[in-house]
Amino acid sequence: MIRSTFAGFTTAQLGMAASQRSLDVAGQNIANINTIGYTKQRLDVASLNLQKGSMYNSKSSIKVGFGVEMTGISQLRDPFLDAQYRSQISKLGTSDAHAAGFERLTPIFDEAVMDGVREAFISLTSSLSTLSTQVGNKENDALVRSKMQTILNLFHDNAVRLQDVRDDVQQGFATTDLGDLNQILENIAELNTSIKNSQILGNPALELKDQRNNLLDELGSYLPITVKYEDKIIGPGQTVEVLNVNFTDTNGVKHSLIADDRFSKFKADVSGEPVTLSLIDADGNTINVTDTIGSGTLKGTLDMINKSGDFDGTDFKGIGYYEKALDSLVDTFAKKFNELNQVMDDSNPPKPIPGKENPLFVTTDGSTDFTASNIKIADDWANGTYGITASNNYVVIDQDKGTTANENILNMVKLLESKTIEFSVTNKDGIPIKFYTGNFHDCFANIEATLGIDYKAANTMLQNQIAVLNETANNRDAISGVQLDEEGMDLLHYNQSYSAAARFMTTLDEALDKLINGTGVVGR
Numbered sequence: 223m224i225r226s227t228f229a230g231f232t233t234a235q236l237g238m239a240a241s242q243r244s245l246d247v248a249g250q251n252i253a254n255i256n257t258i259g260y261t262k263q264r265l266d267v268a269s270l271n272l273q274k275g276s277m278y279n280s281k282s283s284i285k286v287g288f289g290v291e292m293t294g295i296s297q298l299r300d301p302f303l304d305a306q307y308r309s310q311i312s313k314l315g316t317s318d319a320h321a322a323g324f325e326r327l328t329p330i331f332d333e334a335v336m337d338g339v340r341e342a343f344i345s346l347t348s349s350l351s352t353l354s355t356q357v358g359n360k361e362n363d364a365l366v367r368s369k370m371q372t373i374l375n376l377f378h379d380n381a382v383r384l385q386d387v388r389d390d391v392q393q394g395f396a397t398t399d400l401g402d403l404n405q406i407l408e409n410i411a412e413l414n415t416s417i418k419n420s421q422i423l424g425n426p427a428l429e430l431k432d433q434r435n436n437l438l439d440e441l442g443s444y445l446p447i448t449v450k451y452e453d454k455i456i457g458p459g460q461t462v463e464v465l466n467v468n469f470t471d472t473n474g475v476k477h478s479l480i481a482d483d484r485f486s487k488f489k490a491d492v493s494g495e496p497v498t499l500s501l502i503d504a505d506g507n508t509i510n511v512t513d514t515i516g517s518g519t520l521k522g523t524l525d526m527i528n529k530s531g532d533f534d535g536t537d538f539k540g541i542g543y544y545e546k547a548l549d550s551l552v553d554t555f556a557k558k559f560n561e562l563n564q565v566m567d568d569s570n571p572p573k574p575i576p577g578k579e580n581p582l583f584v585t586t587d588g589s590t591d592f593t594a595s596n597i598k599i600a601d602d603w604a605n606g607t608y609g610i611t612a613s614n615n616y617v618v619i620d621q622d623k624g625t626t627a628n629e630n631i632l633n634m635v636k637l638l639e640s641k642t643i644e645f646s647v648t649n650k651d652g653i654p655i656k657f658y659t660g661n662f663h664d665c666f667a668n669i670e671a672t673l674g675i676d677y678k679a680a681n682t683m684l685q686n687q688i689a690v691l692n693e694t695a696n697n698r699d700a701i702s703g704v705q706l707d708e709e710g711m712d713l714l715h716y717n718q719s720y721s722a723a724a725r726f727m728t729t730l731d732e733a734l735d736k737l738i739n740g741t742g743v744v745g746r
Contacts, residue, residue, distance in 0.1 A: 229288060230730045236289035237723030240267055243292060244716040248709050255704040259436040261297040262704050263428055268293050297428055303698040304435070304449070308442030310691045312517040315443040317684040319522025320538070323391060324677035327544060330383045331670040339380075342373045343663040347638045353610060354631040363609040367599060370582065374597055377552050381594035384548070388527065388541050392497055395523045396490040403444050403520075404487045410437050411485040414465050418454075418482075421462040434465070445469055445518035447479065454482075469501075471514035477501055488520075496528035532655050533647045539676055546647045547657060547669050549593040554645055555662050556583040556592040562634055563611045580608045610634070638662060 244265045254260040271287040333340055346369040353362040413434045420427035441447055448468045453461040467480040479486050484504035491498045499520065501509045512528070515521040530542035560581040566572035582603055585596040602608055613627035637643075638661060645665050646654040658668045 228734075231727060233287075233289035234723050234727035234730060236270065236291070237726065238720055240265065240290045240292055241716045241720035241723060245713065245720070247295060248712045248716060251704045252706070252709050255706060255709075259432050260704065261299055261428070261432050261435065261702045263295055263297055266293045266296050267291065295426055295428065297431065298702055299435075300698065300701050303694065303701065304438075307691070307694045307698055308439060308447060308449070310687065310694050311439065311443045312446045314684070314687040314691050315445075315519035316517045316522040316525075317680060317687050319519050319526060321677070321680040321684045323387075323523070323526035323541065324673065324680050326387045326391070327384075327541065327673055328677055330380055330387070331544070331666075331673050333670065339373065339376045339666045340663050342369065342376055343638060343661075343666075345369050346373060347635055350610075350631055350635045350638070354612075354628040354635065357612040357628050357631070360606070360609065366610055367603060371599055373555075374583075374599065377548070377594040377597060380548060381545075384541065384545050385595070388545075391523065391527055391541070392492040395497070395527065396492045399444070399519060399523060400488050400490055403441070406437050406441050406444075407479060407485040407487065410434055410441070410465070410467070410480055411483050413437070414480070415483045418462045418464070422456065422460075438467070441467070441479075443519055445520050446516050470516075471511060472516045473514055475514070477509065477511070478503060497524065499524060532657065533649055535649065539672070544669060544673060545594075547645075547672075549591075550645050550647050550657070551662065551665050551669070552594045552597055553592040554643060554665075556597055558637055558643070559583065559634065562630060562637065565611055580611055582610075 247263050247265050251262055268291050269287050270289050270291040271285070346366070349362070349366045349369045353359065353366055356362050413430055417427045417430045417434065420430065438447070438449060446469065448470065450466045450468070452464045452466065454464040455461050464482050465480065466478070466482070469477045469479050471477065477486070478484075481504065486501055486503045489500050489502060489508075491500070496512070498510060499512045499515075501511050503509065512524060515524070525536075525538040526540045528542070529536040529538040529540040530546055531537075531539035533543060533546050560579070560583060563580045563582050564574040565578035565580060567575050580603070581600045583592065583597055584600045585592055586598050587596050589596065611630050613630050641660050641664075643659065643661060643665070644656055645658045645660075646656040648654050658665050660668070
């Protein structure tokens with residue numbers, strides 16, 4: 223095949239067009255340098271040459287290409303860095319949910335700047351000591367009861383605040399978190415349809431892909447995901463890109479979240495304990511994934527709501543741990559004081575006299591176990607039917623005789639100061655799990671200290687993961703982000719290539735002019 227005389231002009235024209243379009247792409251990148259989520263674009267080009275050989279060929283027939291062909295505009299993205307970023311942001315989501323939960327619990331137990339439960343125990347000890355010197359004094363007995371009521375009020379307040387935190391976290395999880403998550407899944411599926419339709423019409427839809435990538439990053443913060451792109455044949459020689467998003471649980475089971483334009487949804491049941499999370503796939507099948515999410519905001523929030531650490535054999539101290547620890551403190555306090563206030567007979571060993579149990583505390587719901595929310599002062603103690611039992615000596619239990627025996631009150635003082643009281647929580651198997659040995663004052667301080675340690679550990683983990691995520695984001699931006707210096711150099715480069723292609727066309731024009739007008743004129 224003989225090369226056309228004017229083929230060089232086509233080469234020059236294509237070169238100028240490619241350079242011009244490259245300048246347009248660089249301008250688009252510069253214009254969007256501050257656009258959040260924008261991915262750097264580039265012009266894809268290929269050498270234009272003969273597709274087949276010629277039957278009429280010779281050694282002198284040198285094949286030369288016909289210039290450059292623009293094959294499309296693409297984004298500069300590294301799939302590995304995208305996957306790494308989404309994996310890291312999923313881990314960050316877990317730590318963020320943990321730290322946020324502890325932050326909400328901290329004001330309940332932090333008594334560094336206020337007089338709370340610990341101060342109330344100290345005050346109760348002082349009042350009992352005063353009563354021990356004035357046995358039978360009803361005013362001092364009422365003062366002790368007032369101090370007890372103060373402690374109970376603080377317990378009640380802590381219980382209410384703990385319940386408020388639990389309710390807020392649960393409702394936020396069921397409505398806000400899952401609402402946003404389900405909306406993200408739906409939006410990605412809609413973008414898949416829009417991108418596919420645009421590609422059918424010949425538009426690469428790069429800006430729509432940027433929106434989708436931003437949503438995929440958000441989705442990755444909720445739970446661990448894997449993203450896969452596939453080419454789907456829609457006609458002879460025509461394909462479109464199809465996106466599939468999967469979630470693999472801790473048992474290794476893969477669940478489809480998005481398959482082209484089909485998507486799954488999540489639903490939570492917060493009506494009972496534990497809170498459960500279900501995945502409803504595109505076919506309407508419901509799968510319980512409460513305990514099988516490996517990382518992400520969903521896992522972190524479920525940990526905070528459902529787990530109680532050592533008390534239920536899990537690996538995280540959530541709200542339940544602090545509820546149970548506080549209830550254990552209250553239950554031990556109430557039962558030991560009720561036991562001390564019983565009037566005993568003179569048997570060996572002494573036994574409670576029927577009808578003389580004289581409990582200082584009862585439960586509001588009639589249960590046998592005291593909690594921070596159900597404990598109250600016994601009505602008969604509140605109305606003066608009986609008071610603090612000063613002595614368990616059977617001979618002097620009748621206060622009308624004017625006894626000054628006070629060993630039982632002193633025992634109560636010793637109880638408050640005792641360092642050997644064991645505090646435990648019974649797990650679901652009926653086995654008591656001891657979490658502290660000491661006095662009531664220090665037990666509450668221990669709960670506070672445990673929360674402080676957990677909060678600090680969660681924050682440290684969060685900061686470390688933020689640093690790792692930022693490093694990954696920087697690595698990704700180095701490839702996908704717009705760098706002003708690079709774009710400036712590209713502008714110079716493409717301008718020079720445009721000028722060179724234009725100069726090539728001028729040179730060809732001069733050569734053609736010489737061929738047409740300056741050749742074969744000898745002899746005229």
